[in-house]
Amino acid sequence: MADQQHSLISGLNQVRNERRANVDQDRINFKMWKSTxxxxxxxxxxxxxxxxxxxxxxxxxxxxxxxxxxxxxxxxxxxxxxxxxxxxxxxxxxxxxxxxxxxxxxxxxxxxxxxxxxxxxxxxxxxxxxxxxxxxxxxxx
Structure with a gap:
């Protein structure tokens, strides 16, 4: 049970970090007005x-x-x-x-x-x- 919770928390943290990276990339793209x-x-x-x-x-x-x-x-x-x-x-x-x-x-x-x-x-x-x-x-x- 503890391993499952740890895996879930770890997965959520990874998603949060990916979203932060996407926000940072959007801030960079703002200067270039460029779409992916x-x-x-x-x-x-x-x-x-x-x-x-x-x-x-x-x-x-x-x-x-x-x-x-x-x-x-x-x-x-x-x-x-x-x-x-x-x-x-x-x-x-x-x-x-x-x-x-x-x-x-x-x-x-x-x-x-x-x-x-x-x-x-x-x-x-x-x-x-x-x-x-x-x-x-x-x-x-």
Whole structure:
């Protein structure tokens, strides 16, 4: 019985240490805005897939930020749908996770961006949106 408890505790400690290592790796990846990828492949993505992913993200940002009643601050149905999309853990094509994988972003970074956005004053918010959209433009390389 004591051996089983020791094995269980040892296993739990190993899982905890692996999770800590993953968190540390996520912190490193934050600086690089790099994803490990859902659909790891050696072949380059078709440019139209990246274009679609950028368009989905742009529209979600617009829906989330632009569809609010200015008087109450409440989101309309479009804003609520966008909020659900941003905080969903789904991995299907079109989901935040899929979009981030295609664009080599981390979902939690976009969620953090939203948090900072909502804590910022109006002028900063406008700059943040312009910077985000600018960063989503296709590179000319």
């Amino acid at each position: 990828g859902l659909y790891s492949t050696k072949e380059p993505l078709d440019p139209s897939v990246r274009k679609l992913a950028r368009a989905i993200l742009r529209q979600a940002v617009r829906d989330m930020l632009m569809h609010q009643d200015s008087a109450s601050g409440e989101s309309d149905d479009w804003g609520k749908d966008a909020a659900q999309w941003f905080f969903s853990d789904e991995t299907d094509p079109g989901s935040l996770t899929w979009v981030c994988d295609i664009l080599q972003l981390q979902p939690w970074m976009l969620r953090q961006w939203l948090s900072v956005y909502y804590q910022s004053h109006q002028q900063r918010r406008e700059l943040m949106v312009m910077e985000l959209f600018r960063s989503l433009r296709p590179s000319m390389n």
